Amino acid sequence: MAKITVNENCIGCGACTGVAPETFEIGDDGLAKAINEDVEAGKEAAETCPVEAIEVEE
Ligand code: SF4
Numbered sequence: 682m683a684k685i686t687v688n689e690n691c692i693g694c695g696a697c698t699g700v701a702p703e704t705f706e707i708g709d710d711g712l713a714k715a716i717n718e719d720v721e722a723g724k725e726a727a728e729t730c731p732v733e734a735i736e737v738e739e
Contacts, residue, residue: 683723685738687736
């Protein structure tokens, strides 16, 4: 089962929510979190993340 996680490198820049708003949101802590397991969206966002905080497991 696919799993998308945002690790502690996240700086809350919002790039992932811009690229994949259905899959990522910025939480109350100002950091991103994945809200579903859309692998394609996760990979696309991972490519735009400036700090390599997005991990996609298939
Ligand atoms: S693109 Fe990366 S650093 Fe920016 S909010 Fe998303 S996970 Fe965090």
